[in-house]
Amino acid sequence: MSWERLRSSYDQVAGRYEETFSDELGEKPYDRRLLDRWVSAVENPVLEVGCGPGQVGAYLQERGRQVVGTDLSLGMARLAARRLPSAAVADLRSLPIRRASVGAVLAFYSIIHIPRPQLGGALSEFRRVLRPGGRILLSAHEGDGEFAVGEFLGEAVPFVATLFNLDARCRHPICRDGGDPR
Numbered sequence: 001m002s003w004e005r006l007r008s009s010y011d012q013v014a015g016r017y018e019e020t021f022s023d024e025l026g027e028k029p030y031d032r033r034l035l036d037r038w039v040s041a042v043e044n045p046v047l048e049v050g051c052g053p054g055q056v057g058a059y060l061q062e063r064g065r066q067v068v069g070t071d072l073s074l075g076m077a078r079l080a081a082r083r084l085p086s087a088a089v090a091d092l093r094s095l096p097i098r099r100a101s102v103g104a105v106l107a108f109y110s111i112i113h114i115p116r117p118q119l120g121g122a123l124s125e126f127r128r129v130l131r132p133g134g135r136i137l138l139s140a141h142e143g144d145g146e147f148a149v150g151e152f153l154g155e156a157v158p159f160v161a162t163l164f165n166l167d168a169r170c171r172h173p174i175c176r177d178g179g180d181p182r
Helices: 003-021 029-039 055-061 074-080 116-129
Strands: 046-049 067-071 086-089 102-108 130-139 146-149 159-162
Touching: 003 074, 029 055, 029 102, 029 130, 046 055, 055 067, 055 102, 067 074, 074 086, 102 116, 116 130
Parallel strands: 046 067, 046 102, 067 086, 102 130
Antiparallel strands: 146 159
16 A cells, blocks of 8 residues: 555544544553553653554653654644644654654554565664664554555545564564564
């Protein structure tokens, strides 16, 4: 699926996405524990790529982090700007962020839109904007291959997600020693 179609799909469902997922962390204790542990070990600012309506970034702000959100969708970035002090439209494969300028990068379920062959390029971009010693947190949906539907959140829009197997090992240099991407 093209990036333009993905952008258009998220623009079309932005309001419904916000209604559906704005308090999703309340029902996800594992995600909260993961975020709490990670956020206590990172420095400001935190760059959230694929921030959606900003609900995860707001959670990090409540824990003392300065969060900058980016999203491919203008509709999502506008919603995020109501929760975060800074939210912009940006492609996570080519971020409008200076080299080595952020303390942490969060990609909470946003890498699912990167086809497997392009994942290394996105990880290199995350590394480019990260200061030395900074941390990255990636999350994705578990499985193999891709998942594609023609309807998302009740709207007739295409949606494609790359699934990641928990047994997979990261072979990108950003992962230490082929480390576990979890």
